Amino acid sequence: MLVLIVKDYSELSREAARILAGAIRKKPNLIIGLATGSTPLGMYQELIRQHKEEGLDFTRAVTFNLDEYIGLTPNHPQSYHYYMYQNFFYHINISPENIHIPEGVVGEDHEGYCEQYEESIRRAGGIDLQILGIGGDGHIGFNEPASSLGSRTRLKTLTEQTLEDNRRFFGPNEEIPQCAITMGIGTILESRRILLLASGSSKTKAVAKAIEGPISASVTASALQLHRDVTVLLDEEAASELAQKEYYKRVMEMASRITPGRLW
Secondary structure (H helix, E strand, O other), X not given: OEEEEEOOHHHHHHHHHHHHHHHHHHOOOOEEEEOOOOOOXXXXXXXXXXXHHXXXXXXXXXXXXXXXXXXXXXXXXXXXXXXXXXXXXXXXXXXXHHXXXXXXXXXXXXXXXXXXXXXXXXXXXXXXXXXXXXXXXXXXXXXXXXXXXXXXXXXXXXXXXXXXXXXXXXXXXXXXXXXXEEOOHHHHHOOOEEEEEEOOHHHHHHHHHHHHOOOEOOEHHHHHHHOOOEEEEEEOOXXXXXXXXXXXXXXXXXXXXXXXXXXX
């Protein structure tokens, strides 16, 4: 696991976009796993800028989103379909048929639908680069504490902590979905490369447990320690409780001498 610590959210967003853009330029038909939430927004904005100003081409890229709330239609303002199109897809030249986001309204056969989503990932060739955020309790996707580390795409009931964290996105009288479809931890770990983003003081404890704590189903992000190619990109606030923070910075300094201007 490579831990990179940058000054602030703006630098984190630029570096995350640089990593993803570099991967697309190297492999135009990149299979990308995408995350939602507040942390990736700056990355998406920078990728849009690179598309418009530098010609970054998404026509052959294929995307698979991590999750979606059960019960929300694609045009619901709090659905992840809406989030992705408003904040990213409408502003780049990605082919609509290459976009995959779990459906929030799929009838009663959730298990069959989730198996189909897994099969879609397999038919595409597997995810080359998976982007992740991290919840305040250390979850990735909607793999809440106590999720199996071998889990696949499935229906998951959300914890009170997650519901409270997401309440700010909904109106005062608006009902918050209690369940979501999410890629499983086992699905995520099959990605060839993983990039985890974390910003701000609210993520410090989760980050420290995920990176330096034991591998545990109570902190599902800790399962990333099992993967051979993970980069964790943090701003100073999110990294503040890492016991080995100064060591990670020395590693960055050494790497920058070898490849100036490049962290990964």
